[in-house]
Amino acid sequence: MEEKPGEKMAAEEWQGTWRRPGKEGDGNGEEATRYLLIGNVGPSCGVSVEALRDHLATMKVEAVVPPRESGKGKRSKRSKGGKAATYVFAAFGSATDAKVAKGKLSGDGIGDVKVMVEYAVYCPPKEKPKVSEEYVRLRAEDLGIDGLYLLKDFVSEEEERGLLSGLDESGEWKCLARRRVKHFGFEFDYSIRGVHPNKEIVAFPPCIEPITDRIAGVKEITNERFDQLTVNEYPMGVGLSPHVDTHSAFAGDILSLSLGSSAVMEFRKGEDHRRLFVPRRSLLAMTGESRLAWQHYIPHRKTDKVGAKVVKRTMRTSITFRTVRKQGGCSCPFPEQCDSQGAALPPTRMLEKSQQQQQAEAESMLEKARKFPEMEKDHVHGVYDCIAGHFSSTRFAIWPEVKRFLDGMPEHSLVGDIGCGNGKYFGAAKHCRVVGGDLSFELVQLCKNRGHEVVQLDVVRPPYRQNLFDGVISIAVLHHMSTFERRLAAMTSIVNLLRPGGLALVTVWAMEQEEVKKMKKWKKLSHGDSREGASVPVLGKDYLVPWSVPFHRPEAGEVAKQSGKVDEQKGLVVFERFYHVFERGELEYLVNYIPNVTVMRCVYDRSNWCITVRRDT
Ligand SMILES: O=C(O)CCC(=O)C(=O)O
Ligand SMILES: [Fe+2]
Structure with missing residues (x-):
């Protein structure tokens, strides 16, 4: 009182x-x-x-x-x-x-x-915070944090689309542990949480201009010019660690424009803790005390509880606008958060973990991934060997996305087809030499009989030396791997097969299926690698998808009848194949775990997600 x-x-x-x-x-x-x-x-x-x-x-x-x-x-x-x-x-x-x-x-x-x-x-007693902690607020002014503003509908839906595609076209993505980033104006160096002010890089893309003009008209924002942009792309489920943007590196206000998805942003100062729902297309302006004294962060989770509602997050792209401090330090009245006045910067995830620790984690994950789960033995490996001939008779169409990739490979490229199935892509690029293999012995035999150069291989440890291929394709393979570790190990080994600068195309089934009716026959599984509460969010869904072989086919013999289910009425032997069906952003999420790759393209094509990555070093 x-x-x-x-x-x-x-x-x-x-x-x-x-x-x-x-x-x-x-x-x-x-x-x-x-x-x-x-x-x-x-x-x-x-x-x-x-x-x-x-x-x-x-x-x-x-x-x-x-x-x-x-x-x-x-x-x-x-x-x-x-x-x-x-x-x-x-x-x-x-x-x-x-x-x-x-x-x-x-x-x-x-x-x-x-x-x-x-x-x-x-x-008089100190004022108690007026804001209840659990509450997610919809308006910045209700948080009671000085200098925090949320400008809703700052860009239109059309502008949002334009910005997302405009940003995609300029600059280079860099992969961090869980998300990827792009910088404009000045490169942000995560090891120092700042920039090298004399090292200007690529200018702001043209799509930003109308936004900076609009920002200039907001009276609460005082920076004369913003000269550094960071584009953060958060796959669903990924958040951001608590931090105050470095005082010594950036002067004035910090802005964040949210595109593609909402998220709850949390603010922390000592014991005090407040939450704000930041909708897509809004501009969050952190000025004054909110910028200097409060840490901001986004918890890692796939949904946000806002009042009684559960709001699903999807892929979120944010653009952070900052002004690089050109000279002098910060002399704000918040020395505890001010590195210019001797405050220590909180350790970053990157700095926290030593190289050795990271290596050890990667090794143990790979070790785990090398164990062949029963699920895959019974519902992938075993099934393909049974159905090889019948399966092959249905697989001849050359996919445009794969054709596009192969056509783009330079003359005489050596391309590995990892999980080649019946080998339909071996002849699809006459200017390249394609070799490869599959885990299914029967499919490998089939390819051999067609004169292809193939081996039986496990994508997690293929029998090729690293840095071998100019290009790798892995079509409809990763979705048969039943744990996150195995999918990551598979993606990692695909990247390692590439020479630096080499490209890989990986495609998987998408949750967004065009023929929804088909999905009615799928059996949904509880997640094979349920990790609620763990640091990796549960992405995608697991299913058993039937494959039916008619009795008249040679594959429907006695052995098949023992391993599959016999449907006498329809005259079919039904096998169940394991599929981990990927959601939007999940492939990028996986790739973000691999340090030396850049995502070049990620598109949806006929019920599939297709990602093209480049090995950088
Ligand atoms: O994604 C956001 O909205 C915040 C990004 C951020 O805090 C930063 O780039 O420093
Ligand atoms: Fe920030």
Whole structure:
């Protein structure tokens, strides 16, 4: 509760603390305040608080307040250590009234007891945060953080589309542990949480111009010019660690434009913690205290609870606008968060983990990935060997995305087809030499019979040396791997097969299936690698998808009938194949785990996600 001069407060309402003047530059104890500290009162001194109150009533006293018992919220007549307090505080309507009372009390005492009187200072209790922690707020002003603004609908849907494609076309993506980033104006260096101010890089893409013009018209934003952009692309489920954008590196306000998806952004200052729903197409402006003193972050999760609603996140792209500090340091009033004034920067994920640790983690993941799960033995490997011939008879169409990739390979390229199936792509690029293999022995035989150069291989450890291929294709393979570790290990080994600068095309089934009717026959599985609560979000869905071989086919023999299910009525042997069906952004998410690759293209094509990546080094 605040002190309200002129408004009388009862003794129990004085919830703050009292002290002698002088400590905080508020006088030397001689200048009158409207409060008195009166010593030598209390039961042990022969003057009760009630008697004092009666005595002071004639001197325009507003309240007589005994000291607060330490550690508790209650007033008590006892001071620290259980002894009865021998002083009280008194509040008067004005400093003049207090002065008059001080004179009288010092001269006359109370009855025949002499009292000691000094001026005092009252410190109202600190304001409790008005914001409840659990609450996700929809408006920045409801957070009560100075300088934070949320401008909704800052760009239109059409502009959002234009920005996303415009950003895709310019600059280079860089993969971080969980997300990818692009920088314009100045490169952001994650190891120093800042930029090298003399090293300007590629200019802002043209699609940004109308946005910077619009920003210039926002009165709350004071930076004259923004000269550094960071584009963050967060796959669904990925967030951002708590941080304050480095004071020494960036001057003025920091802005974030959200595209593609909403997210709840959280703000933290000491124990205080507040949440804001940041919708897509909004501009968040962090100015003043909100920029300098509050950490901001986005928790890693796929959905946000906003009131009673659960809001699903999808791939979110944000554009951070900053102004590089050209000279001098920051001299803000928040030294605890200010690296210019000696505050330590919180460690980044990158700095936290040593190279060795990262290596060890990668090794253990690979080790785990090398174990062949029963699910894949029974529902991938076993099935393809049974259905090879029948399967092959249905696989002849050359996909445009694959053709496009192969056509783009330079003359005489060596291309590996990892998981080649019936080898339909071996002859699809006459200017390249294509070799490869498959896990299914029967499919490998089939390819051999067609004269292809093939081996039986496991995508997680293919029998080729690393850096071998100019190009790799892996078509409809990764979705047969039943754990996150195996899908990542597969993607990693595909990248490692490439020479630096080589390209790989990986395609998988998408959750966004064009023939939804087909999916009715799919059996949904609970996630093989359920990792709720773990650091990797659950992405995509697992299914058993039937493959039916008619009785008249040679593949529907006795052995097949024992491994598959026989449907006498329809005259079919039905096998179930395991599929991990990928959601939008999931392939990029996987690739983001691999340090030396760049995503060149990721498109949806006829119920599939197709990603093209380049090995950088
Ligand atoms: O994604 C966002 O909105 C925030 C990005 C951010 O905090 C940053 O780039 O420093
Ligand atoms: Fe930030």
